[in-house]
Amino acid sequence: MSGLVLKLSPKERVLINGVVIENGDRRSRLAIMTPDAHILRLRDAIHPEDAKTPVRRACFAMQLVLSGDKSPDDAHLPLLRQIEELSQVFTDPDSRNVLADATRGLVEGQHYRALKALRALLPREDRLLAARPH
Numbered sequence: 001m002s003g004l005v006l007k008l009s010p011k012e013r014v015l016i017n018g019v020v021i022e023n024g025d026r027r028s029r030l031a032i033m034t035p036d037a038h039i040l041r042l043r044d045a046i047h048p049e050d051a052k053t054p055v056r057r058a059c060f061a062m063q064l065v066l067s068g069d070k071s072p073d074d075a076h077l078p079l080l081r082q083i084e085e086l087s088q089v090f091t092d093p094d095s096r097n098v099l100a101d102a103t104r105g106l107v108e109g110q111h112y113r114a115l116k117a118l119r120a121l122l123p124r125e126d127r128l129l130a131a132r133p134h
Helices: 054-067 072-089 093-107 111-119 122-131
Strands: 004-008 013-016 019-022 028-032 039-041
Touching: 004 039, 039 054, 054 072, 054 111, 054 122, 072 093, 072 111, 093 111
Parallel strands: none
Antiparallel strands: 004 028, 013 019, 013 039
């Protein structure tokens, strides 16, 4: 994650290498220069009890890599499988592009990029589940 720039809102919290850091009263920018630092914005975090849908489970698994709770090597193949399973449901061209971006991020070791792409599917998943007959 060398060269990552975090733009933090006032009082925003971020997890960096297992330490929760809270920003002060003003907006700020942090440049993370250490390669392979484990970084997760807490406002984006999905709690384990909320990871009940396929997209949320994939996001949660990716966030475990970002937080350093799971090694990228151990998570790689299961995450690729999860993305492949999502491609069986999200078949429209835009969703396919999002899934392709998530796959590229994962393959290139850019886990934040992969998480960002997967998070773009959350509203679509919510709509699909809401439209599902009960």
